[in-house]
Amino acid sequence: QDITLKASHNANAEEPYGVGLRKMAEVLEAKTDGAATINVFDNATLGDEMESIQGTQMGTVDIAVTANSTLANFVPDLSVLSLPFMFENAEQMDRALSDPAVRDAIQAELDKQGFHLLSIFSAGTRHIMTKKPIESMADMQGLKIRTMQTPAHVDTFNAFGANATPIAYTELYGALETGVVDGAEAANTNFYSQKFYEVAPDWAVVGWLELVSPVIMGKAAYEALPDDMKNALDEAGLEAGKFERATYLASDNARFADLEKAGVKMTHPDTTEFRAAAAPVQQKYLETDGQKKIFELLKSVK
Amino acid sequence: MLVIALAFLFLLALGAPVVFVLGASAVLALVTTTDVPVAIVSQRVFAGLNSFTLMAIPFFVFAGVIMDAGGISRRIVNFASALIGWVVGSLYQVSCVAAAGLAAISGSGSADTAAISAIMQPQLRRKGYDVDFGAALIACAGSIAQVIPPSLTMVILAVVSNVSIGALFISGILPGVMCILMLMVISYFKAKNGGDAYRDSEPFTLPRLGRAAWAALPAAGMPFLILGGILGGVFTPTEAAAVSGFYGLLVGAFVYRDLKLSALPGLILKTASLSAAVMLIIGTASVFSWLIANANVPQILGEWIKSVSSSQVVFLIIANLLFLFVGMFLETIAAILIMVPVLAPIAVTMGVDPLHFSLLVILNCAIGTVTPPYGVSLFVASSVAGRSVMQVSRRLGWPLAGLFAMLIAVTFIPELSLAMPRLFGLID
Amino acid sequence: MFALLERLCLVLRAVASAAVILLFTVMMIAVLVQIGGRYVFNYSIAAASEIATFSQIWLVLLGSGVALARGQHVAIDMLPAKLPLPLARVALIMIAAVIVSFLWVLAYGTQPLIKMGAFQLSPALQLPMKYVYFCLPIGAAYMTLELLLSVIQRWDNPFPPPEADPDPEEAI
Numbered sequence: 001q002d003i004t005l006k007a008s009h010n011a012n013a014e015e016p017y018g019v020g021l022r023k024m025a026e027v028l029e030a031k032t033d034g035a036a037t038i039n040v041f042d043n044a045t046l047g048d049e050m051e052s053i054q055g056t057q058m059g060t061v062d063i064a065v066t067a068n069s070t071l072a073n074f075v076p077d078l079s080v081l082s083l084p085f086m087f088e089n090a091e092q093m094d095r096a097l098s099d100p101a102v103r104d105a106i107q108a109e110l111d112k113q114g115f116h117l118l119s120i121f122s123a124g125t126r127h128i129m130t131k132k133p134i135e136s137m138a139d140m141q142g143l144k145i146r147t148m149q150t151p152a153h154v155d156t157f158n159a160f161g162a163n164a165t166p167i168a169y170t171e172l173y174g175a176l177e178t179g180v181v182d183g184a185e186a187a188n189t190n191f192y193s194q195k196f197y198e199v200a201p202d203w204a205v206v207g208w209l210e211l212v213s214p215v216i217m218g219k220a221a222y223e224a225l226p227d228d229m230k231n232a233l234d235e236a237g238l239e240a241g242k243f244e245r246a247t248y249l250a251s252d253n254a255r256f257a258d259l260e261k262a263g264v265k266m267t268h269p270d271t272t273e274f275r276a277a278a279a280p281v282q283q284k285y286l287e288t289d290g291q292k293k294i295f296e297l298l299k300s301v302k
Numbered sequence: 303m304l305v306i307a308l309a310f311l312f313l314l315a316l317g318a319p320v321v322f323v324l325g326a327s328a329v330l331a332l333v334t335t336t337d338v339p340v341a342i343v344s345q346r347v348f349a350g351l352n353s354f355t356l357m358a359i360p361f362f363v364f365a366g367v368i369m370d371a372g373g374i375s376r377r378i379v380n381f382a383s384a385l386i387g388w389v390v391g392s393l394y395q396v397s398c399v400a401a402a403g404l405a406a407i408s409g410s411g412s413a414d415t416a417a418i419s420a421i422m423q424p425q426l427r428r429k430g431y432d433v434d435f436g437a438a439l440i441a442c443a444g445s446i447a448q449v450i451p452p453s454l455t456m457v458i459l460a461v462v463s464n465v466s467i468g469a470l471f472i473s474g475i476l477p478g479v480m481c482i483l484m485l486m487v488i489s490y491f492k493a494k495n496g497g498d499a500y501r502d503s504e505p506f507t508l509p510r511l512g513r514a515a516w517a518a519l520p521a522a523g524m525p526f527l528i529l530g531g532i533l534g535g536v537f538t539p540t541e542a543a544a545v546s547g548f549y550g551l552l553v554g555a556f557v558y559r560d561l562k563l564s565a566l567p568g569l570i571l572k573t574a575s576l577s578a579a580v581m582l583i584i585g586t587a588s589v590f591s592w593l594i595a596n597a598n599v600p601q602i603l604g605e606w607i608k609s610v611s612s613s614q615v616v617f618l619i620i621a622n623l624l625f626l627f628v629g630m631f632l633e634t635i636a637a638i639l640i641m642v643p644v645l646a647p648i649a650v651t652m653g654v655d656p657l658h659f660s661l662l663v664i665l666n667c668a669i670g671t672v673t674p675p676y677g678v679s680l681f682v683a684s685s686v687a688g689r690s691v692m693q694v695s696r697r698l699g700w701p702l703a704g705l706f707a708m709l710i711a712v713t714f715i716p717e718l719s720l721a722m723p724r725l726f727g728l729i730d
Numbered sequence: 731m732f733a734l735l736e737r738l739c740l741v742l743r744a745v746a747s748a749a750v751i752l753l754f755t756v757m758m759i760a761v762l763v764q765i766g767g768r769y770v771f772n773y774s775i776a777a778a779s780e781i782a783t784f785s786q787i788w789l790v791l792l793g794s795g796v797a798l799a800r801g802q803h804v805a806i807d808m809l810p811a812k813l814p815l816p817l818a819r820v821a822l823i824m825i826a827a828v829i830v831s832f833l834w835v836l837a838y839g840t841q842p843l844i845k846m847g848a849f850q851l852s853p854a855l856q857l858p859m860k861y862v863y864f865c866l867p868i869g870a871a872y873m874t875l876e877l878l879l880s881v882i883q884r885w886d887n888p889f890p891p892p893e894a895d896p897d898p899e900e901a902i
C-alpha cells in the first residue's frame with residue numbers, strides 16, 4: 001500500500017465506532033485498488049478524543065472519531081449538534097446528517113480551525129439511568145445526575161429538576177454503587193458494556209440527546225493527498241457514516257433485549273415535559289449566526 | 303531498537319533520574335523509528351497528568367505527611383504496638399495490617415504505599431529496623447490495594463475486558479488478603495532472625511492497651527470516616543483522599559495540637575515535591591506506551607502467542623511472563639490498556655475463565671508496581687524512606703517471592719479467585 | 731556569573747514554591763467544596779473538578795523543579811557513587827545534557843498545543859487551554875535552571891548519598 005492512514009477512536013473494536021472505521025477502510029481499499037488503507041487503533045491507545053483531535057493537527061494521527069461535545073471545544077459553533085432534543089429521533093438524525101446542506105454547513109465551521117469532515121458517526125441515543133424508577137420528569141427532582149461537563153448538558157439536567165453533577169467517568173460505577181450520585185446519562189451501549197445497570201438498574205428511555213460523532217482529518221493532511229485519493233476517502237467516509245449509523249441503530253435496538261435480560265427496569269416517561277424544559281436551554285446556546293444556521297438546517301430536515 | 307534499550311539501561315546505570323531516562327529514551331525511539339513529530343511527547347506528558355483520579359496521589363501523600371507531623375501516626379503505632387507489641391517484628395506486622403486496612407478504603411496502590419510509608423518509615427528508623435526491607439515490604443503490601451476492593455485498576459480492567467466490576471471486586475478479596483498474610487509470615491521470619499531491634503521491650507498489659515486506644519481514638523476515626531464516607535455515598539475514593547488529608551489536618555492541629563499551622567506551608571511543599579516526582583513519571587511513561595501502541599506491538603504479540611501453543615497452562619504461563627516483563631517497564635493503566643485487548647480474547651478461546659484471567663492481570667499489575675526498574679510503589683516507598691531504589695531493590699527478594707508464590711497459586715488454582723464470587727451468586 | 735545564576739534560581743524557587751503551595755491549597759479546597767456542595771447542599775459546581783485537575787498539572791510541572799532542587803527524583807545512583815571524581819563529573823554532565831535535551835523537546839513540542847490552545851476551550855470552565863499548556867514550557871525552563879544550579883553545586887561531590895528526613899517530627 002502506498003498510503004496508510006492512522007485512525008483513532010476510544011471504543012472497543014467490535015463497537016460501532018470500530019465497525020464503522022473498518023468499513024471505511026474496506027471501502028477505501030476497494031476504491032483505490034488497495035493503494036490506500038486505514039489502520040484502526042481501538043480503545044484510545046493513541047490518545048483520548050481531545051488528544052486525537054489535536055493529533056490530526058499535529059500529524060500524530062490522521063483520522064479521529066470524536067463525540068461532538070469534545071469537538072465543540074475546538075469548534076464552538078458545532079455545539080448545536082449536541083443540544084438536548086436537537087433531533088426528533090435516531091431516524092431523523094440519520095436523514096439530517098445525510099443532507100448535503102447540513103454537511104456543508106458543518107464543514108464550513110470545521111474549515112475555520114483547519115479540520116476536514118470525513119463522516120458523521122452516531123454514538124447513540126442517550127437515556128437516563130437511576131437507582132429508582134423515573135415515571136415522569138417530577139421524579140427527577142433533586143436527583144444527583146452525572147453528566148458530561150458540557151455547559152449545555154449541565155443546564156439541561158438542572159432544567160429537568162435534577163442536580164447535574166460532575167464525576168470522573170472512571171469513578172462513575174463506584175459513585176453509582178455507593179450513591180455519591182443517583183444516576184447518570186448514557187446510551188444503551190455504554191450502559192450495557194460498562195455494566196452500569198448492575199448499580200443503577202432503572203433506565204428511563206427519554207432520548208434526551210442523539211450523540212453524534214464527527215470523523216475528522218487535519219485539513220493540511222487531507223489536502224496533501226492526491227485528488228483521486230481525496231475523492232475515494234470522502235466517498236468511503238459517506239458510505240461508512242451511513243453504515244455506522246445503521247449499525248448503531250440496529251445494535252441499539254438489540255441492546256434493549258440484552259438489557260431486559262440483564263434485569264434492567266425500563267420506564268418510558270412522556271417526553272413532552274422534558275422537551276419543554278429543554279427548549280430554553282436550546283435557545284440559550286444559540287448565540288452565533290453559525291449556530292443559528294446549523295440549528296435551522298437540522299430542524300428543516302423532516 | 304537495541305540501541306534504544308542499551309541507551310535506556312546505560313542512562314539508568316549512570317544514575318540519571320528514572321523520569322528523564324524514560325522521557326529521553328522515548329524521544330530517541332520516536333525520532334529514530336518513526337516519523338511522528340516530537341510534539342507527541344508534550345501531548346502525552348500532559349495527557350498523563352490530566353486526570354482527576356490521579357489526584358489521589360498528592361492527597362494521600364499529604365494525608366501521610368500530615369498524619370506524621372500531627373502525631374497521628376505515632377499514636378496509631380503506639381496502639382498497634384500495645385496490641386501486638388509482643389509479636390516479633392511488630393512494626394512490619396503493623397505495616398502489613400495497616401496496608402490491608404487502607405487497601406479496603408482506597409483504590410490506588412501508589413497512594414497507599416505513600417501513606418503507609420510516610421506513617422511507618424520514621425517509626426521503623428527510630429526503632430532500628432531494617433529500613434530498606436521495610437520499604438520493600440511496604441511497597442509490596444501497598445501495591446495490594448489494587449487487589450483488595452475498591453480498586454481503580456479493577457474498574458479500568460473490567461471495562462476493557464468486559465467482566466462484571468462487582469464480581470471482579472469480590473474475586474480480589476481472598477487473593478489480596480492471602481498476599482498480605484504471606485507478607486506477614488515472611489516478615490515474621492525476617493524479624494525472628496534479626497536482632498534485638500525487632501523485639502519490643504514492653505510486654506502486653508491491658509492498661510497500656512487502654513491508654514493507647516484512647517489516645518489513638520481520634521486518629522482511628524479516620525478509617526471509619528473514609529470507609530463510611532465512601533460506602534455511604536458521600537464521596538468517591540479520589541475525593542476520600544482529600545478528606546483524609548483534611549481530617550488529619552483537623553485532628554493534628556485541633557485535637558492533638560501537635561501540628562502548628564505555621565508549619566503547614568512547609569508540609570504542603572514537601573507533599574507537592576514528593577508527589578510531583580512520582581507523577582511526572584506517569585507523564586513520561588505515557589509517551590512510551592504511546593510508542594508501543596503506535597508500533598502495533600500488541601497485535602504482533604497476539605499472533606505470536608497463538609502460534610506457540612494451544613495449551614491453557616502454556617498460555618497462562620506466557621501471559622504471566624509477558625505481564626511481568628511489561629510491568630517492569632510500564633505504568634499499570636498503560637499496561638492494561640495495551641495488553642488486555644490483545645490477551646483477553648485469546649484467554650477466552652483457550653477456555654480460561656474471564657474473571658480468573660482478570661484477577662491474574664490485577665495481581666501482575668500489583669507486582670509490576672514493585673518490580674524495578676519502573677515501579678511506582680517501589681519509587682514511592684524508596685523516596686519516602688529516603689533510600690535509593692537500588693538499596694530497596696536489594697531487599698525486595700523475599701517479599702516479592704511471597705507475591706510470586708501467590709501469583710502461581712492463583713494461576714493454577716482458579717478457585718482462589720472464583721470461589722468468593724460464586725458464594726455471592728455473582729457467577730454460575 | 732555563578733552568583734547571579736544562584737540568586738535568580740533562589741528567587742524563582744521561592745516563587746515556584748509559593749505557587750505550588752497555592753496550587754495544592756486550591757486543589758484541596760476545590761475538591762472539598764465539591765463534596766460539601768454536592769452532599770450537604772445538593773448543589774454541584776461543574777467547574778470544581780476542572781479547577782482541581784488543572785491545578786494538579788501545574789503543580790506537577792512546577793513541583794518537579796522543586797523536587798529537582800531537593801534531589802527527590804528517583805535515580806539508581808549506586809554505580810556512579812563509586813566512580814572516581816573525574817569520571818563522576820563526566821557522568822554528571824552527561825546526565826544533565828540528557829535531561830536538558832528532554833526538557834527542550836518537552837518545551838518545543840508544546841508549540842502546536844499552545845497554538846491550538848488559543849481557540850480550544852476547556853469543557854467546564856470554557857477557559858482557553860493555552861493557559862494550562864503553558865505549564866509545560868514554563869516548568870521545563872524552571873527545571874533546566876534548577877538543573878544547571880545543581881550541576882554547579884554538586885561539582886565537587888556529584889553523587890551524594892540520599893538523605894532521609896532524619897526525623898520528620900523533629901524537623902518541623
Ligand code: NA
Nearest residue numbers: 405447450452
Ligand atoms: Na483497594
Ligand code: NA
Nearest residue numbers: 629630670676
Ligand atoms: Na515495574
